[in-house]
Amino acid sequence: MTGFDFLIVGSGAAGAASAWRLCSKGYKVVCIERGDWQNTDDYPSASIDWEIKKKRSSNPVISQRQSEFDYPVDDSQSPIAICNYNAVGGSTILYSAHFPRFQPRDFKIKSSDGIAEDWPISYADLKPYFEINEYEMSVSGLSGDPYYPDIENLLPPVPLGNSGEKLAQAFNAKGWHWWPSYAAISTRNVRGRSSCINLGPCNTGCPQRAKSSTDITYIPKAIAKGLKLIIKAAVFEVITEDNRAVGVRYHDENGSINEIFARHIILAASAIGTPRILLNSKTSDNSISLGNSSGQVGRNLMIHPLGYVEGVFDTILDTDIGPQGCMLFSLEHYRSNGAEHKLGYMMHALRGTGPVETALSVYRRRRLKFGSQLYDDFFSYYKKQLVLTIICEDIPEVDNRLVLDRGAADRFGIPGIAVHYKLHENTKKLLSHGSDTARIIMKEAGATKTFAHGPVRNTGWHIMGTAKMGENPNNSVVNPIGKLHDIEGLYVVDSSCFVTGSCVNPANTIQTVSLYLTDQIEEYARSEG
Amino acid sequence: MREVRVNQFFDFLFPGDTQRGFPCFTSCEINIENHLSKYEINKLQSLIHISYSEKNKNNFEVNDLVKHIEKLDRKFFEKVLSVLLEAYFSNEKVIYILKSGELYLFPNHRKLDDLNYDLLESVLEITPRN
Numbered sequence: 091m092t093g094f095d096f097l098i099v100g101s102g103a104a105g106a107a108s109a110w111r112l113c114s115k116g117y118k119v120v121c122i123e124r125g126d127w128q129n130t131d132d133y134p135s136a137s138i139d140w141e142i143k144k145k146r147s148s149n150p151v152i153s154q155r156q157s158e159f160d161y162p163v164d165d166s167q168s169p170i171a172i173c174n175y176n177a178v179g180g181s182t183i184l185y186s187a188h189f190p191r192f193q194p195r196d197f198k199i200k201s202s203d204g205i206a207e208d209w210p211i212s213y214a215d216l217k218p219y220f221e222i223n224e225y226e227m228s229v230s231g232l233s234g235d236p237y238y239p240d241i242e243n244l245l246p247p248v249p250l251g252n253s254g255e256k257l258a259q260a261f262n263a264k265g266w267h268w269w270p271s272y273a274a275i276s277t278r279n280v281r282g283r284s285s286c287i288n289l290g291p292c293n294t295g296c297p298q299r300a301k302s303s304t305d306i307t308y309i310p311k312a313i314a315k316g317l318k319l320i321i322k323a324a325v326f327e328v329i330t331e332d333n334r335a336v337g338v339r340y341h342d343e344n345g346s347i348n349e350i351f352a353r354h355i356i357l358a359a360s361a362i363g364t365p366r367i368l369l370n371s372k373t374s375d376n377s378i379s380l381g382n383s384s385g386q387v388g389r390n391l392m393i394h395p396l397g398y399v400e401g402v403f404d405t406i407l408d409t410d411i412g413p414q415g416c417m418l419f420s421l422e423h424y425r426s427n428g429a430e431h432k433l434g435y436m437m438h439a440l441r442g443t444g445p446v447e448t449a450l451s452v453y454r455r456r457r458l459k460f461g462s463q464l465y466d467d468f469f470s471y472y473k474k475q476l477v478l479t480i481i482c483e484d485i486p487e488v489d490n491r492l493v494l495d496r497g498a499a500d501r502f503g504i505p506g507i508a509v510h511y512k513l514h515e516n517t518k519k520l521l522s523h524g525s526d527t528a529r530i531i532m533k534e535a536g537a538t539k540t541f542a543h544g545p546v547r548n549t550g551w552h553i554m555g556t557a558k559m560g561e562n563p564n565n566s567v568v569n570p571i572g573k574l575h576d577i578e579g580l581y582v583v584d585s586s587c588f589v590t591g592s593c594v595n596p597a598n599t600i601q602t603v604s605l606y607l608t609d610q611i612e613e614y615a616r617s618e619g
Numbered sequence: 620m621r622e623v624r625v626n627q628f629f630d631f632l633f634p635g636d637t638q639r640g641f642p643c644f645t646s647c648e649i650n651i652e653n654h655l656s657k658y659e660i661n662k663l664q665s666l667i668h669i670s671y672s673e674k675n676k677n678n679f680e681v682n683d684l685v686k687h688i689e690k691l692d693r694k695f696f697e698k699v700l701s702v703l704l705e706a707y708f709s710n711e712k713v714i715y716i717l718k719s720g721e722l723y724l725f726p727n728h729r730k731l732d733d734l735n736y737d738l739l740e741s742v743l744e745i746t747p748r749n
Contacts, residue, residue, distance in 0.1 A: 135724040139709040193749045232734070237747045249731035250738075258738045267745050270734060287728035297725040411729045425748040445708040445717055453704060460700075461681035465636040472717075 094120045094318075095615070097352035099325045099338060099367065102180015103597055104584035104604035105358030106304030106312065107223065111608045113315035120350065121317055122340060124324040125159040125177035128305060133295035140294060141446035148294045150175065150184050151548050159322070162498035162506025163362065169513060170393050170550040174360055178321060179305030181360065185551065185597060186293050186415025187274040187301045188438060189229050191220050191238060192599040193424065196592040205432055206486050209589045210561050210570035211606070219605040223598060226311075227302040228283050231272035237421045238272075245277045248286065253407040253476050254417045257439055260534035266422040273416035274302040274597065288412045291444065301413075323348070326504040328355060328371040328380055328580060335580035341502040354579050354615050358604065361391070361553040361586040362492060366507050368557065368567075369494045373576075381574040386558055386567050388493060390486040391511055392591040394552040397480035397521040397544025399528035400451075401537030406473050409442025417441060423527060424593065431519035433483040436593045437528055440477040448472045455541065478531060480524030480544065483593035485514045486555050513545065521545065552596050557586035571610035583607045623671060625651075625664050631681045632700075633707050640716045644703070647710040654706045655699065663699055666691050
């Protein structure tokens with residue numbers, strides 16, 4: 091297939107935003123997605139046994155899920171398991187939709203904190219694109235946050251419930267920052283979207299279609315503007331001619347190899363999938379993998395290491411009602427004066443778990459007796475638990491990396507990925523500090539017991555940095571417009587290009603960076619003629 | 620020495636709670652072969668038999684029995700108990716009691732009160748550290 095102006099690999103957060111932006115400008119765009127459309131009737135929360143289904147087909151941990159659309163990921167050499175989802179909509183199908191922006195300072199932590207590097211772009215560059223993205227993704231929340239003074243025009247915030255009010259009062263008692271969550275969840279029936287019905291587990295897919303995944307936001311709008319979407323198509327290699335990317339090769343669902351060509355190739359297959367494609371593609375002299383003269387492809391892997399502090403209360407709370415991952419958050423410890431650690435963390439409140447997860451967690455804590463005592467023990471915890479997560483900013487390290495795993499291939503014989511990742515010493519200090527502060531809040535809120543642990547293994551959602559952006563081609567993969575230094579016609583717009591990772595959920599910033607870079611790429615493409 | 624079958628053992632673990640309305644394990648009509656293999660069920664039966672034989676009693680407290688079987692094969696038995704907890708607490712009859720008759724999350728709308736904006740008064744005075 092030929093004749094396309096732009097070819098985008100991936101229909102998740104970044105790819106979908108890029109596709110919509112280009113189609114809106116009248117370009118002929120094709121998007122290639124290795125997964126399939128999701129049927130909302132099949133989402134676990136439409137079934138009685140949703141917690142069982144959540145662990146199987148909707149398991150976020152790719153090394154456990156291994157569906158036909160996945161590739162092998164060996165994360166045994168990492169304390170954090172990689173989480174994602176391969177489908178039209180990508181990981182936005184299963185994400186919790188907690189949607190803050192990166193802070194302005196997050197783009198310049200070298201200048202402000204003496205750590206890592208500054209991005210070659212700034213919050214000011216991205217601000218108008220945040221506004222576009224928050225409209226398109228129906229973001230709810232509240233203006234007036236001292237940490238986000240310029241956010242406006244949001245739908246009303248998701249409700250706190252009595253459980254959120256307990257935590258809010260605790261933060262107020264300590265004089266600490268908190269704010270209702272920014273959430274990519276439609277809280278009103280507007281713009282053709284359904285309003286949230288508070289069913290609870292957003293991270294199994296939203297059958298109500300209130301949670302904003304890209305399969306119900308950017309993708310259908312892009313299709314209406316002419317996007318060609320090819321699904322169940324696993325891209326494995328970029329095609330080059332005379333040092334220019336001209337297309338990609340992919341396996342269709344039957345395993346046949348297909349080629350498709352475009353004037354410009356945009357990779358948005360996630361910070362796992364994008365380096366996988368680059369590492370599997372060779373330069374014309376076969377000497378190194380594509381775009382890797384700096385040696386940085388796959389390196390500088392950042393994941394937000396997560397701690398959990400669970401508080402158990404004596405009274406029944408409404409923890410089973412409302413978006414599980416969106417309630418309130420705190421940036422009180424975005425920075426901490428006089429602390430041993432550098433940078434900081436976000437505290438992010440989660441509502442409670444379902445009955446299966448409650449029973450299992452109480453059993454694992456050895457607090458569940460069997461027999462007639464089972465029911466009293468169960469009800470000591472069911473709908474009586476709240477969680478504060480500690481999301482730690484990760485300092486990029488060149489040896490935290492992804493490599494091709496030639497010993498484990500997907501069903502088409504393409505190598506999987508092996509993850510090499512160690513916690514930074516600063517992360518351990520952040521987790522320790524965060525556990526202490528979260529326990530203070532839980533006790534202030536009235537928790538009679540608290541349990542802290544971290545890093546929590548199955549939480550590796552926020553993957554960044556593996557095709558880093560920079561001015562210097564000797565230590566970065568893409569330039570400030572997302573174009574690979576080494577080759578013409580090839581770009582990265584997903585979180586692979588992130589220089590640093592903040593301590594807040596990255597989805598809003600991923601899409602915003604994608605929109606910004608897409609405009610830069612389009613301008614560059616026009617200048618090429 | 621009486622022989623305790625696996626199904627009886629499941630009912631010892633999950634006897635039900637008449638006051639709260641919870642059924643016992645076998646009343647849930649869970650097909651255990653959907654959750655454990657035949658090999659695992661047979662192995663569990665053997666461990667139960669060994670425990671009763673070693674204890675040389677016909678009756679003892681179920682949690683003592685659990686501890687005894689754990690000592691025989693901790694990893695296997697912890698897996699079995701986790702599977703049984705999953706099967707029981709995802710069962711329709713148990714969910715019916717837990718959710719007061721509302722079996723499905725979707726499409727049942729549940730209301731939470733809107734935000735109490737008074738809670739935010741003191742937050743507005745905070746000086747951010749960014």
